[in-house]
Amino acid sequence: MGKKRKEVEEIVIDMTPMIDMTFLLIIFFILVNDMSKKDLEELKLPIAMEAGHDEPPERRQILNIRWFPAGGVPDGVVAQYSTLGIGIPPDQEWSDIVWRGQVLYYPNIDTGGRTDPIRKGRADYYWKLAQTMENEWVPFFERKMDKTLGIELPDDPILLRADRNTPFKYLQKIMEVCTRDGIQIWKVQLAASEDPNVVAAREKARGNQ
Amino acid sequence: MARRKKKKFEAIKTDMTPMIDVTFLLLIFFIVTLKFKILEGRLDAALPKDRGTSTAEAVEIDKIDMLIKVAEPGELIEDADNPRLLMYEGRRIRVEIGAHKYYYDPFNIEDPEDPLPELTAFLKDPAYDKEETPISLDARKGVVYGDIVVLLDVVIREKFQKVSFAGTHEQD
Numbered sequence: 133m134g135k136k137r138k139e140v141e142e143i144v145i146d147m148t149p150m151i152d153m154t155f156l157l158i159i160f161f162i163l164v165n166d167m168s169k170k171d172l173e174e175l176k177l178p179i180a181m182e183a184g185h186d187e188p189p190e191r192r193q194i195l196n197i198r199w200f201p202a203g204g205v206p207d208g209v210v211a212q213y214s215t216l217g218i219g220i221p222p223d224q225e226w227s228d229i230v231w232r233g234q235v236l237y238y239p240n241i242d243t244g245g246r247t248d249p250i251r252k253g254r255a256d257y258y259w260k261l262a263q264t265m266e267n268e269w270v271p272f273f274e275r276k277m278d279k280t281l282g283i284e285l286p287d288d289p290i291l292l293r294a295d296r297n298t299p300f301k302y303l304q305k306i307m308e309v310c311t312r313d314g315i316q317i318w319k320v321q322l323a324a325s326e327d328p329n330v331v332a333a334r335e336k337a338r339g340n341q
Numbered sequence: 342m343a344r345r346k347k348k349k350f351e352a353i354k355t356d357m358t359p360m361i362d363v364t365f366l367l368l369i370f371f372i373v374t375l376k377f378k379i380l381e382g383r384l385d386a387a388l389p390k391d392r393g394t395s396t397a398e399a400v401e402i403d404k405i406d407m408l409i410k411v412a413e414p415g416e417l418i419e420d421a422d423n424p425r426l427l428m429y430e431g432r433r434i435r436v437e438i439g440a441h442k443y444y445y446d447p448f449n450i451e452d453p454e455d456p457l458p459e460l461t462a463f464l465k466d467p468a469y470d471k472e473e474t475p476i477s478l479d480a481r482k483g484v485v486y487g488d489i490v491v492l493l494d495v496v497i498r499e500k501f502q503k504v505s506f507a508g509t510h511e512q513d
Contacts, residue, residue, distance in 0.1 A: 147357045147361065150361070151357070151360070151361065151364065154361070154364045154365065154368055155364065157368055158364065158367050158368050158371060161368070161371030161372060161375060162371060164375060165371055165374060165375055172381075176426050177381065178447075178486060178487040178490040178491070179453070179490075180382065180384055180490050180491070180493070180494040181453060181454060181494055181498065182384065182494050182497045182498045183381075183382025183383060183384055183494075197486075201417060201427070204427070250508075278390060281390060285390060289385075291383060294486040295427075295486065296428070296447075296448075296485065296486055296487030296490070297417065297427050297428070297429070297485050297486070297487065298485060298486040299483070299484070299485055299486075300480040300484045300485055300486055300488070300489050300509075301480075301482075301484075301509040303486060303489075303506075304480065304506060304507075304508055304509035305509060307388050307506055307508070308508050308509070310388055311388055311389065316390070317388070318387050318388045318389075318390045319385070319387060319388075320385075320386050320387065320388055320506075321383040321384065321385050321386070322383065322384045322386065322486075322489075322490060322493065323381060323382070323383050324381075324382055324383065324384055324490050324494070325381060325382065326381075326382050327453055329453075
């Protein structure tokens with residue numbers, strides 16, 4: 133009888149294994165969580181077969197180009213711009229360039245009277261991008277001597293990411309900015325997805341060998 | 342007095358509840374912020390190194406100029422697989438190399454391993470030194486990123502080393 137009473141008193145759950153498990157799970161998720169994805173906006177990349185698997189070089193910079201058709205700008209983007217005090221006209225297509233979550237170009241950007249150094253006489257809507265490249269990228273890029281030109285050029289690449297529907301002129305504009313004096317970045321990579329069917333087929337073929 | 346003291350010794354137990362709470366919050370945070378690795382690749386290209394700075398005369402070399410134009414723009418529709426995404430239907434792009442013309446629909450490619458068989462055959466011409474022949478992609482009005490990537494894919498598959506892009510002809 134005395135024994136039974138003791139059992140009722142000491143119902144204590146041992147928490148130790150549960151806490152161990154939870155810590156293990158936390159460690160797992162910390163390790164799996166890839167923080168390098170923070171530079172990547174969510175985009176639908178076009179598919180390419182030869183897209184070499186991307187191992188990011190150390191000093192590479194990533195530019196995300198977003199584009200939305202007229203009337204198709206998502207609410208989240210409209211809200212993002214309204215916090216900056218910019219209204220997106222509903223009947224106009226919209227595009228911007230994002231670097232590390234920072235907008236470096238959008239269609240109505242104030243030029244502050246700057247003109248395009250390559251296309252003389254035109255307003256320079258890409259001054260912010262050019263400034264970022266010149267002050268924050270190029271000084272940290274490795275430089276190599278180019279034998280035919282006899283000058284040192286930045287030897288690190290930039291990666292351009294865009295939706296498959298994005299008009300190519302926006303990428304061409306960025307490339308133009310890259311060739312400006314004081315920047316002269318010449319290595320450009322275009323992001324593309326690998327076709328999941330092809331990847332699967334290749335792995336299958338490798339398995340059969 | 343004696344009874345109270347004895348009870349105190351018996352009941353030294355840390356309260357685990359706050360720790361477990363915090364641990365679960367951390368766990369939930371990491372689960373929510375988890376992004377799985379995306380299959381993402383890249384295509385390499387180069388820009389002209391000397392534009393806008395050099396006054397040296399261009400050396401006449403054998404090169405391939407691809408002029409990319411929109412033959413039929415097609416219609417921007419929602420993707421059947423994912424309504425949040427957009428794609429073009431009935432699009433036709435024309436690639437001009439000198440007098441040669443090639444057509445393709447970048448959003449409806451039959452054989453992804455060989456999207457442009459005629460262009461591939463043209464590029465296989467042994468007259469071109471693949472390491473030295475520069476290819477320039479000149480995209481004109483209305484061309485989108487997806488159109489270019491298909492073409493760049495073909496060029497890179499044929500192992501051309503010097504691929505570059507022309508500037509835009511459009512206003513901002």
